[in-house]
Amino acid sequence: MTIEAQRAQLLRWIEAETPDLIDVLARFARAASPNPPGDTREATGVLASRLEQAGQSYCTVALLAHAPNLIATIEGGHPGKHLVLNGHIDVFPCDDAHRWNHDPWGGAVVDGRVYGRGVSDMKNGTVALLFAHIWLARLADTLPGRVTLTAVSDEETGGTWGAQYLVDRHPEVLGDCLLNAEPGAPTTIRFGEKGILRLAVTVRTPGCHGAYTHKSPSATRIAARLVAALDAVTELPVAMEPEVARALDEGAAEMDRIHLPGAARVMRQFSLNLGVVRGGTKVNMLPGECRLEFDVRIPPGERSGTVMAEIERILAAFPEATLEVTGLSEPTWSSPKHPMVTALAEACSATCGFRPRAIASLAATDARKWRAKGVPAFTYGTTATNVAMPDEHTDIAEWLGVVKTLTLGAHAWLHAEAGR
Ligand SMILES: [Zn+2]
Known part of the structure; x- marks a missing residue:
């Protein structure tokens, strides 16, 4: 299958499986994972069961039993580079449920939006990467290199039990490039942070x-x-x-x-x-x-x-x-001209009709932990709608654009690196 045909196939899967994507996000939102206290077992189970359904193996590693970190790897059929995908499972706590029009842990799907605490930061991004991983796995025979999905259970309290633990103790998740899906704006690719x-x-x-x-x-x-x-x-x-x-x-x-x-x-x-x-x-x-x-x-x-x-x-x-x-x-940054920036910008251009700009991020993300280990790392996600506020939600149409950009961007980067 040509690279072009693979791209078309990925887009057909995204189109056909959109109801499944929305359903998994709604179920993930219902599996409350406020941090503190940071018990993410039920939410991790939503991701794990979707991987099982796809026939993919995974493992969980944890310093704290109630905060497992999930790792799943696809080996491509050809030599190439190692791409790591990263999202977090834990979310901000919610102590103002009375100010919400929707149940913060209800995962309501209403008028083209999914509502819930953490849906925007960043359960939508983590689900986008989960599905990108599942779809890329179906193309594993033709895929160069390797893809590792990491979903961590501690980001909101600093990452000691999450990404920091992984990059320090599980070097198999470092890879050649990291793609993280924290929210920001789909018109921007973030290459660094303060x-x-x-x-x-x-x-x-x-x-x-x-x-x-x-x-x-x-x-x-x-x-x-x-x-x-x-x-x-x-x-x-x-x-x-x-x-x-x-x-x-x-x-x-x-x-x-x-x-x-x-x-x-x-x-x-x-x-x-x-x-x-x-x-x-x-x-x-x-x-x-x-x-x-x-x-x-x-x-x-x-x-x-x-x-x-x-x-x-x-x-x-x-x-x-x-x-x-x-x-x-310390601040961290990767090159704003890195091939991953090009891959994401072109994927977004082709599927959404606009070209995102490379900027740095004012707030911190787990991407910095990979950069600190020398791995170029980039963040691309939806608008951060109502993060840490009542009625946090994600706009499904915008989110689907991000899903396409992340999936096709990851696919394009793996092929571009293999041909280099
Ligand atoms: Zn976040």
Whole structure:
């Protein structure tokens, strides 16, 4: 069968099996997997039983018994590269069910949409990759290389039990390229993401009665001056490889369109969010302690060292302050000109009629864990509709476009690599 004929066959399967796709997504949505607490056994069972129905083998590996990670591999009939597909099974918790018009764990299919907590982030993406894997398996004899599906059970609390565990302890899932289906927008392919630096600063002074302001410096007032001084971090010059800078320039208008104006500017700067301020006990007491917690996002191209040096320089003027790093993941990026970007863009062009742009992502995904191990990784998914909000849903028509792009993009990349 020619590559063209295989492509046509894949599209016919997607067309014919759309009701099955929707049914599996609805059942996956009904299998509640909020994290915390992160018990994903029932939801993993939905994926596993669909693989069994397709006659495909899989295994589950787990550090925590209630949070299994599923791995399934197809060996192609010809030599080639190894493509890894990755999605997550766990979803955000839902503590505002009373504000929903649909049952968050009901998987309702209404007016061309599927509703449910986690349907958009990212049960729709995980199901898209599951089916891409099932369809590619039917073409295994003609397929070059290997495809490994990974569905992980801990993404929402940082990935320690999910992708991090897999990339550290199961090197068979690393592969030559990773395709992840986190939501973003189908008009964009994400090749990188910002890094995260979490800091806590504690300001301590003796403190005293609130009437005796001459007796002790105020920890909260010092903290307020410190907060203002730290704004300089967002003005730091940013180093970036020319091809990354060019891609971000070319994708700027689209980034502003999908994430509201300002997104493209924030992508290219060290952003700083003061997430927690805690100081003072009582209105008539002068505070002797104030704790600040900052979340600094580091643009692709930069490293945490640049911003740490600036923060330490600023803090030198505040001897009452002590600094603590509470979390760090460096930014990661792959080439925006990688053949996977071309494969996805062409697949989308051919099936949906528009060409997505390569941009970086403001928020973090598990793709960074593969990039950190040297594996190029890309994210392509639906619009992130109502993620972490009431009535989270996915638009079925848009989702089917993503299913086609992921399936045909994966297929095209495997063939292109084999011919290289
Ligand atoms: Zn997600």
